Amino acid sequence: MFGSSAKVLPKGVPDCLKKRQLLNDKELSPELCRNYGEKFLALGFWEDALEFFLLGNYQPGLEKLKDLAIEAGAPHILARLGNHPQEVWRQVADRALKLRKIQFARRALELAGDKDIADELAASSTDNSS
Numbered sequence: 444m445f446g447s448s449a450k451v452l453p454k455g456v457p458d459c460l461k462k463r464q465l466l467n468d469k470e471l472s473p474e475l476c477r478n479y480g481e482k483f484l485a486l487g488f489w490e491d492a493l494e495f496f497l498l499g500n501y502q503p504g505l506e507k508l509k510d511l512a513i514e515a516g517a518p519h520i521l522a523r524l525g526n527h528p529q530e531v532w533r534q535v536a537d538r539a540l541k542l543r544k545i546q547f548a549r550r551a552l553e554l555a556g557d558k559d560i561a562d563e564l565a566a567s568s569t570d571n572s573s
Contacts (some may be wrong), residue, residue, distance in 0.1 A: 454511050489511065490520070492504065503539065508520060509530065516537075516539025518547055519547075532556075533552070536548045538541050
């Protein structure tokens, strides 16, 4: 059954429709953005937390997500947080490689400006999968 694995959200955490309404609400306060962002972050919903932290310009939450993205080797989250030095992208790539997230490592290397290394990584992962 398709719907049986759906996660029930705790009380006070908006579902996807309510979340969309909140994110489109021009009057949503920074305090509510922080609160919702923290709730989503506690559940491990980084993308949702990011949306609220960005909307509310909540810097401590954005910094926390940056640290988590580096630790998890998650360039897609880090990229949404703005520009970063080449060393940070390389750190993300190294972490992603340690976690065997080859495509994430490749993307982080591309964002670091290391296209040649990213291409080599992509080629070697293709060779290993055949």
